[in-house]
Amino acid sequence: MAPDFYNDETRVQLNPLTILRFEDQEFVTLQHPSNSKTLKIKADIILVLLDALTWKTVAELCKMWPEQLHDEVKKHLGMLYDTQVLVTTESELAEAKPAALLPETGDNIIINIENHFWMLKDVVRTETYRRAIERNIKAGDIVLDLGAGTGILSFFAAKAKAEKVYALEKRQDLALVIRKLSEENNLTEIVEVLQQSSHLLEASQLDPRPNIMISEILGNAILEENILEFTMDARDRLLAPGAKLIPSKLKIDVFAFDSGNLADKRLEVEAIEQQYQLHFETLKTVLINKPYMRMQTVNPLAIKIMSDPVEVKQFDFYQMTDAHFESKITLIARQEGSIDSFCAYFTAWLDEETTLSNSPWSASTHWTQLVFQFAQKRWVKAGEEIRIVFQYNGSSQLWFEADLN
Numbered sequence: 001m002a003p004d005f006y007n008d009e010t011r012v013q014l015n016p017l018t019i020l021r022f023e024d025q026e027f028v029t030l031q032h033p034s035n036s037k038t039l040k041i042k043a044d045i046i047l048v049l050l051d052a053l054t055w056k057t058v059a060e061l062c063k064m065w066p067e068q069l070h071d072e073v074k075k076h077l078g079m080l081y082d083t084q085v086l087v088t089t090e091s092e093l094a095e096a097k098p099a100a101l102l103p104e105t106g107d108n109i110i111i112n113i114e115n116h117f118w119m120l121k122d123v124v125r126t127e128t129y130r131r132a133i134e135r136n137i138k139a140g141d142i143v144l145d146l147g148a149g150t151g152i153l154s155f156f157a158a159k160a161k162a163e164k165v166y167a168l169e170k171r172q173d174l175a176l177v178i179r180k181l182s183e184e185n186n187l188t189e190i191v192e193v194l195q196q197s198s199h200l201l202e203a204s205q206l207d208p209r210p211n212i213m214i215s216e217i218l219g220n221a222i223l224e225e226n227i228l229e230f231t232m233d234a235r236d237r238l239l240a241p242g243a244k245l246i247p248s249k250l251k252i253d254v255f256a257f258d259s260g261n262l263a264d265k266r267l268e269v270e271a272i273e274q275q276y277q278l279h280f281e282t283l284k285t286v287l288i289n290k291p292y293m294r295m296q297t298v299n300p301l302a303i304k305i306m307s308d309p310v311e312v313k314q315f316d317f318y319q320m321t322d323a324h325f326e327s328k329i330t331l332i333a334r335q336e337g338s339i340d341s342f343c344a345y346f347t348a349w350l351d352e353e354t355t356l357s358n359s360p361w362s363a364s365t366h367w368t369q370l371v372f373q374f375a376q377k378r379w380v381k382a383g384e385e386i387r388i389v390f391q392y393n394g395s396s397q398l399w400f401e402a403d404l405n
């Protein structure tokens, strides 16, 4: 029987491997980890989802929303269940992780490579990977390209004289693109395309075993493509012992700033109130209490930087055993002024000498930065401490709190 999301006692939990992708400031796409089902929802509903990382009743999830929005939230829970990113029983949860890959059949598949065009056109990103591949891959190497996309990194590896390259890509349309491009480039003898999500791949499908893994599953929200989980899983199950990892290390930094004239969400709510001649004070309260998470390009010249960057966390891909973390950080105000936003960015070490970063001070790439913006400003004196907390609990999503009172 289908679960009743209009019953307050129905319990729900998010499938822990759900992939969240931020389309823009307004919308988030949720993707079931191993099939093609996706759902595009308003970013504000994300607040409900983040609460469903552990078992919650429908009533508990609705509690943080004004009553007039409860039906809307319940409707979304039903849609999330249909997309299989939400589960309602322990057995569904157990099945959610190793869910069977639902094969799509037929040749008439729609090929959606718009995002991959951005990545290919991002020569800073792509040439940095090419340099690292050329420096690290030697004749005879067996390479796993985890998340091959259009196959570009696999082709670099094949050209660097790898003996064999497994181009592993979960999407069927992209797997087809990689096959066609390998043919066009006469690389089919070297590049073997595997259409599967890495966590569902059996080690026995990789014979011989790879001694190098390359992967680029870094997102604007840094961890939302599950780079930590997928890298650890592949390292432990799929690669030869001691295999080289590219990237091998990831660091997240954060700094505080004053956004100046950047859009204040409360002003947008005021515009909505004016348009519909209704009161939406409750939504403004939600915006004040929780940071509004947005993907935006942070131009250091267009904002007032209020602290030096401080390291949130470093991940050594060779050593790490747990993706979850909580990091409590203190930022020191550089000068007197107001703070309303925090910018997080990553640096990935492709090898000892080659780094790639979406820091606002690095060469610009297709990545934006991850910004947590509060609807109220805190006035600080030079040298004053601002405490923040970052948390990651394996849900693809970094959680953030700051002491702005």
Ligand SMILES: C[S@@+](CC[C@H](N)C(=O)[O-])C[C@H]1O[C@@H](n2cnc3c(N)ncnc32)[C@H](O)[C@@H]1O
Pocket (backbone or CB within 6 Å): 119, 120, 146, 147, 148, 149, 150, 151, 152, 153, 168, 169, 170, 171, 174, 196, 197, 198, 199, 215, 216, 217, 218, 225, 230
């Ligand atoms: C950011 S793109 C990079 C594509 C390509 N490597 C490049 O550099 O242009 C990541 C790709 O990895 C795929 N992907 C993500 N996680 C995966 C996984 N666990 N197993 C297989 N493919 C995955 C996505 O579908 C996407 O096409």
